Amino acid sequence: MSATAVSDVRIPHFIGGEWVNSKSTEWQDLVNPATHAALGKVPLADVAEVNAAIEAAAAAFPEWRRTPPEDRIQPLFKLKMLLEEHLDELGRLITIENGKTLSEAKAELRRAIENVEVACGIPMMMQGYNLEDVARGIDETMIRQPMGVVAAITAFNFPAMIPFWFLPYAIATGNTFVLKPSERVPLTMKRTFELLQQIGLPKGVVNLVNGGKTAVDTILDHPKVRAVSFVGSTPVAKYIYARAAASGKRAQCQGGAKNPVIVLPDADMTMATNIISDSAFGCAGQRCLAVSVAVAIGDAQKTFRDAIAESAAKLRVGYGLDEGVQMGPVITPQSKSRIETLIGEGEKSGAKVLVDGRNASVSNYESGNFVKPTILDAVPTDSELAHTEIFGPVLSLVHAEDLDEAMAFLQKNPFGNQASLFTSNGSAARRFRYEAPAGNIGINIGVAAPMAYFPFSGWKDSFFGDMHGQGRDAIEFYTDKKVVVERWAKEHSRKF
């Protein structure tokens, strides 16, 4: 394929139930990360456009909150069916704009749909609680009410799933919603909002603005936005958490990660290798739950190292729509170059490049952003790379003598998104579950992604906030609690 071409397809916003062409003066070119074919242009919304989306959501709120929960979930049942019907089409779109393989894209859509299914339980999940006779003749009730306009700002690596950690719960609980997806992958949500148009939601209940920092800052400062959900890198997560709080908003901000896995010598090495290889290199390592540093203990240092190196070297890298491809490109040429620079820094800090995926060339896709699976062996535990998020298909191997030493290494990790252990020893597993400083724990699991009815529970620099995405936390996040204490004088009832 030749160098990047330019396309004139312009991505619109979806505001107040209408597709709106952006008047922004700033546009970014979109390209397929594998083929570098031009995909269109995305606007970086200006303040007026974002304000219009927020005002549309605010105008829709009073009627939407009065709509009974049972009626609010009916469009979500339709949405589930439409997403199922369009799974293949949406999957292809994800591969085209994000680069992951078609099977990874469809797996992501499954998780998106799962969140729609869970949100259909809102009439049960949103219930409050009550107690009669908190004092003689006085009753007390806790009611959950929707907050108003809520917004989500999302990352590039799961163009469908991440917005769906928020959208179904936000609207099922009676809020109105503004989404600002990653400007690097706007096509999946554009198509999804075309489907959202078909499910009978009143105008303004869901809105889509494409943009970058200006759009985000406008959301963060707008007095009518009550809550903000964010998924992206840690520096931006911290910034958004602080700025949202400064204007009195509720915020949940999911940040970056450096997920460790410990491999004990008693682990089933074939299973561990297959699962860890998929975790480290699946989605080209661009998963916030990707395992990126493996701590092998005792004999596992050799057995695991040899097995994972063989597995990594065998993976078929290419365009995710081509048959048999197991790993796609990374998102941009800048990502590729950042990842390759970090591999070089690892080497300088004393690590040995066991499998080198730099300067990858994939036939027919020479201009694609490919980095092949890479393994760095004996990464010094005190080197910067041991704790830096690479967000690419790079697995660092760290050696430890025993579980104590491995756990001490985990404690130093500034992130806490996920930690995994491979073992056949229940006692080691229990200790790990008990002590590992991360919110999502895998025991013989490589990607410990919580199902939609559990919270996505990152810790430390992987999460800023109190209530997480998904599950019961989503209901807490999207509702205000109101407590009513009630007394009625007996004389009044005697009148009737």
Ligand code: NAD
């Ligand atoms: P990013 O932080 O660059 O962008 C995320 C969003 O923030 C985008 O919508 C972008 O437009 C916006 N943004 C970027 N810079 C901004 C700024 N200076 N001010 C205001 N808004 C800004 O992240 P990304 O590259 O899209 O995604 C990759 C990162 O996301 C990785 O660090 C990964 O670990 C993390 N991630 C975390 C989770 C999780 O659940 N913890 C899930 C997925 C991805």
